Amino acid sequence: MMNPSQRTLAQRILVVDDEPQIARVLRRSLAARGYEAQVASEGEEALEIFNAWAPDLVITDLSMPNMGGLELCRRIRATSQTPIIVLSVKGEERAKVEALDAGADDYVTKPFGMDELLARVRAALRRAPAPADQQIKVLQVGDFQADLEGRSVKARGVEVHLTPKEYDLLIYFIRRPNKVLTHRALLGAVWGGDYVEQTEYLRVFIGQLRKKIEVDPAKPRHILTEPWIGYRFNPGA
Numbered sequence: 001m002m003n004p005s006q007r008t009l010a011q012r013i014l015v016v017d018d019e020p021q022i023a024r025v026l027r028r029s030l031a032a033r034g035y036e037a038q039v040a041s042e043g044e045e046a047l048e049i050f051n052a053w054a055p056d057l058v059i060t061d062l063s064m065p066n067m068g069g070l071e072l073c074r075r076i077r078a079t080s081q082t083p084i085i086v087l088s089v090k091g092e093e094r095a096k097v098e099a100l101d102a103g104a105d106d107y108v109t110k111p112f113g114m115d116e117l118l119a120r121v122r123a124a125l126r127r128a129p130a131p132a133d134q135q136i137k138v139l140q141v142g143d144f145q146a147d148l149e150g151r152s153v154k155a156r157g158v159e160v161h162l163t164p165k166e167y168d169l170l171i172y173f174i175r176r177p178n179k180v181l182t183h184r185a186l187l188g189a190v191w192g193g194d195y196v197e198q199t200e201y202l203r204v205f206i207g208q209l210r211k212k213i214e215v216d217p218a219k220p221r222h223i224l225t226e227p228w229i230g231y232r233f234n235p236g237a
Contacts, residue, residue: 010036011125012053016046016060016072017087026059029114030121043067047075055082057124059117062088062099070102077103081151083124083164087112093200100204105165106191123192124164141174142235143222144213155213156236162212165190169205170213173223173233182230206231 013035017023023039030037038053040046042064050058058076062069073084084106086099091109099107106120139146145154151167153160153174162170168190173181184196191201210217224232 010034011057012036012038012055013057013059013121014038014040014046014049014053014055016040016043016058016064016069018042018061018064022061022087025114026117029118033118035121041065043069043072043075046072050076050080050082057121058082058084059121060084060086062086062090062095070098073099073102073104077163081162081164081167085117085120085124087117097200097204100201101208103163105163119192119194139171139174141177144170144174144235146171146174160212163208166205166209166212170209173231174235177233177235180226180229180232184230186230 013030015023015026015030015037017026017039018041020041023041027037027039038049038055040049043060044067046058046060047067049055058072060069060072067075069086069088073086076082076084084104086104086107087110088095088099088107089110096107105124108117108120137147137149139148143156145157146152148171151164153162153167153170160170169186172186172189183199183202187195187198187202191198195201206223207217210220210223213222214220222234222236224234226232
């Protein structure tokens with residue numbers, strides 16, 4: 001296995017699925033589009049590859065022997081902000097919420113179209129700053145300071161440990177203080193136009209952000225709910 005220090009320019013994707021046919025198809029499709037891909041059949045094997053290979057993205061099934069996808073998400077998220085896309089035959093909202101709560105950034109229901117999955121992969125890997133931010137390295141708004149180059153945020157002087165999507169969502173708020181932002185606007189900006197009806201994504205991530213940036217998540221003063229409309233970000237002092 002290649003040492004992480006011997007990286008090529010190709011982005012690395014770890015595919016975790018106990019169905020060999022799906023894993024092979026994904027690996028071939030990703031390789032055909034210029035990605036480096038490795039495959040694991042369950043979570044424990046995936047963690048070993050993850051730690052040794054340092055992928056840029058993980059695509060994982062939920063139901064697998066030994067360590068399943070939810071636990072894999074939790075274990076990765078405990079030490080890394082690497083984007084995670086979950087694949088599952090479970091399409092109900094509860095399963096999506098569980099995966100997002102465990103640290104996943106996106107959720108694709110099986111069976112899926114390869115073009116759709118590849119679009120999700122590109123979106124997850126897209127981390128380039130917006131043109132307006134190219135000359136701005138630090139945003140300071142109220143109680144919050146965002147290092148755009150380092151992709152880190154401090155709240156009241158203390159660094160907040162965020163997943164990639166939590167970071168994207170919070171930065172979107174920080175750039176638009178005290179403005180009412182609709183559900184559709186937030187979903188479209190952070191997840192893309194295909195997600196504007198996926199309100200469960202927003203509900204889960206708003207809950208996660210409140211736990212991390214609010215003094216009292218039960219009585220939020222930064223991320224405020226605008227009933228039936230969306231949210232408003234109050235940066236504080």
